[in-house]
Amino acid sequence: MTFAIDVRGINKHFGDKHVVKDLALQVKQGEIFGFLGPNGSGKTTSIRMICGLLTPDSGAGTCLGYDVLNDSVEIKKHVGYMTQKFSLWDDLTIAENLDFVARMFGMKDRKPAVAAALEELGLTARRNQLAGTLSGGWKQRLALASCLLHRPKLLLLDEPTAGVDPKARRDFWEEIHRLSAAGITILVSTHYMDEAERCHRLAYIAYGNLLASGTGSEIVAAQNLTTWIVTGLHAHRHVEGLRELPGVEQVTTFGTTLHVSGNDAELLGLAIEQYGRNHELLIARGAPSLEDAFIHLMRDARDQFE
Amino acid sequence: MKSANIFIRHFRRLSWHRWLGIVIKEFIQLKRDRLTFGMILGIPIIQLMIFGFAINSDPKHLPTVVLLHESSPFTRDYIAAMKNSGYFDLVGSVTTEREAEELLARGEVQFVVTFPQDFQRALIRGEHPAILVQADATDPVAAGGALSVLNRLGNEVFAADLPGFHPPLPGGLIELRVHKRYNPEGITAYNIVPGLIGVILTMTMVLMTGLAMTRERERGTFENLLATPATPLEVMTGKIVPYILIGLIQVTVILLAARWIFHVPMLGSLALLYAVVLLFICANLTLGITFSSIAQNQLQAMQMTFFFFLPSMLLSGFMFPFRGMPEWAQVIGNALPLTHFLQLVRGILLKGNGPELLWSHTWPLFLFIAVVLGVGLKTFRRTLD
Numbered sequence: 001m002t003f004a005i006d007v008r009g010i011n012k013h014f015g016d017k018h019v020v021k022d023l024a025l026q027v028k029q030g031e032i033f034g035f036l037g038p039n040g041s042g043k044t045t046s047i048r049m050i051c052g053l054l055t056p057d058s059g060a061g062t063c064l065g066y067d068v069l070n071d072s073v074e075i076k077k078h079v080g081y082m083t084q085k086f087s088l089w090d091d092l093t094i095a096e097n098l099d100f101v102a103r104m105f106g107m108k109d110r111k112p113a114v115a116a117a118l119e120e121l122g123l124t125a126r127r128n129q130l131a132g133t134l135s136g137g138w139k140q141r142l143a144l145a146s147c148l149l150h151r152p153k154l155l156l157l158d159e160p161t162a163g164v165d166p167k168a169r170r171d172f173w174e175e176i177h178r179l180s181a182a183g184i185t186i187l188v189s190t191h192y193m194d195e196a197e198r199c200h201r202l203a204y205i206a207y208g209n210l211l212a213s214g215t216g217s218e219i220v221a222a223q224n225l226t227t228w229i230v231t232g233l234h235a236h237r238h239v240e241g242l243r244e245l246p247g248v249e250q251v252t253t254f255g256t257t258l259h260v261s262g263n264d265a266e267l268l269g270l271a272i273e274q275y276g277r278n279h280e281l282l283i284a285r286g287a288p289s290l291e292d293a294f295i296h297l298m299r300d301a302r303d304q305f306e
Numbered sequence: 307m308k309s310a311n312i313f314i315r316h317f318r319r320l321s322w323h324r325w326l327g328i329v330i331k332e333f334i335q336l337k338r339d340r341l342t343f344g345m346i347l348g349i350p351i352i353q354l355m356i357f358g359f360a361i362n363s364d365p366k367h368l369p370t371v372v373l374l375h376e377s378s379p380f381t382r383d384y385i386a387a388m389k390n391s392g393y394f395d396l397v398g399s400v401t402t403e404r405e406a407e408e409l410l411a412r413g414e415v416q417f418v419v420t421f422p423q424d425f426q427r428a429l430i431r432g433e434h435p436a437i438l439v440q441a442d443a444t445d446p447v448a449a450g451g452a453l454s455v456l457n458r459l460g461n462e463v464f465a466a467d468l469p470g471f472h473p474p475l476p477g478g479l480i481e482l483r484v485h486k487r488y489n490p491e492g493i494t495a496y497n498i499v500p501g502l503i504g505v506i507l508t509m510t511m512v513l514m515t516g517l518a519m520t521r522e523r524e525r526g527t528f529e530n531l532l533a534t535p536a537t538p539l540e541v542m543t544g545k546i547v548p549y550i551l552i553g554l555i556q557v558t559v560i561l562l563a564a565r566w567i568f569h570v571p572m573l574g575s576l577a578l579l580y581a582v583v584l585l586f587i588c589a590n591l592t593l594g595i596t597f598s599s600i601a602q603n604q605l606q607a608m609q610m611t612f613f614f615f616l617p618s619m620l621l622s623g624f625m626f627p628f629r630g631m632p633e634w635a636q637v638i639g640n641a642l643p644l645t646h647f648l649q650l651v652r653g654i655l656l657k658g659n660g661p662e663l664l665w666s667h668t669w670p671l672f673l674f675i676a677v678v679l680g681v682g683l684k685t686f687r688r689t690l691d
Contacts, residue, residue, distance in 0.1 A: 053529065081530075104534035104536050105535065
């Protein structure tokens, strides 16, 4: 198995802040790799280091076979990086933006490539519209098209769907899967659980530390959680009460149901069954979701690093 | 009536607490923007220093050479008196007129004083011999005070040397023949208009490029640019080119106005002038680009530009005679591209200097570009780190 990204022991400081600590990441060729973690956990910094925008303070590894520390120029040629914030030029038209990016990557077949990209986007008719006047969803599609223009082998997407409506999001993910099927490796950071579930494998990072990685079910299993689902019209009134119970580590509200989770299955089971009988609540044993697992990870990380 | 009502309504809605909140927020933000804060304090101090100590419209210690066709006690006395007046610094003597001419053209001396042959004999005989003073009058203000002193000087010195000639001859003992070179009529516009080329270029070139890169950063497009294989040198030089063109257009407009409206003489080669302009534009653009890779936002880039513009105006010799400034101010002035550009442009237009006379003011520009570009390239990489 060859890895598109294979880095070890990556560290980065900003001043005296240790933003990324000993990051190790292995992304297989052609897979969709989800990168998760709370805000400020070092996701963007990690992505920037992988694509050569930032130089790691220490560490080693390769990206597409090129050395992460020394070959950033080569890496940039084969990586498409979509920034978190729309970063194409507002005061250039759609076509001008694509043309500029194509020139930056020194594409020989620039004109047909731009024309094809416009066609695929369905923006040929609006090619002379200023990019700044596009709506959020269109900006995102244009940004994706612009970082695919030079036919990269690896796509780095930094929260690509933030602020985009659900329909556009779904279309976007279908496109991602098409690209992956065509052999492009994709590293995508996100906060959305449904998006995380669409990834082949995941990594969870918090406070600069990589806390878990693997497939979704591997990560859930590794947390060793037992989850009970509490249902009832006024279930939400019992959040505080449930939290007090022995063995309960987290209570999460999903509309009219609560997910009550903990590591000690026996202790949790006894306590919650008792509580359910006392308060006439419907209680059932459930499978912990990815979200339960992540909240658990985040809580552990907070206890550990703060 | 209606507007009065609106006014009262607005007035009623005023809240002292809200207002105070806005004032406090403004102070906090001002405090955070350290550069602005520094400028607010720094600019008045710098202005004070420059206006107070550096600027002097009656310059003294002007570099002078003498061309002696005869050396006698009288010439020595005269030279000593010139020194004592405080207006002249004798930086040496030359033996040929060509040497003297070249020193004037290069702007290395302000005056050449020539004593004719048989000066002593003619003086004793009462033939009031002529002392020739050639002054670099490109800047009419700079030479003014010194020349008026010179007039008085001759007769006082020689009257003391030759007491037998009292009362003085009508018309004085000597004749002082003053040649105001390059700008005989002392027309200020001849000096100011070519200088304006430099001032306008400094302002627009530094400012426009200063904003160019910070705009990318402020809008977040810089990150996209960095994600491409584009190198810092490509980005910096590529961004400069359009502004070079704009600068050349500006120069052409000013030159046309100088020629047809102000009738400024254009003695030198126009091609040479444009070559020098190009060099000067490059110096300013590299500075602008460097400012913009240091500045965090467009406002800071603007402030840096003004911070640079102020001494450029005041210490370059554009507004006030360069030689009137104290040593330290001349050192600062010599570090500014405008100082050298003024010498170059006045040299070409008013003196008709050729390339061989320009080197002494072109190498500082090359050096400036090299140093600033070095700083710019060094800071450019760090922008995302």
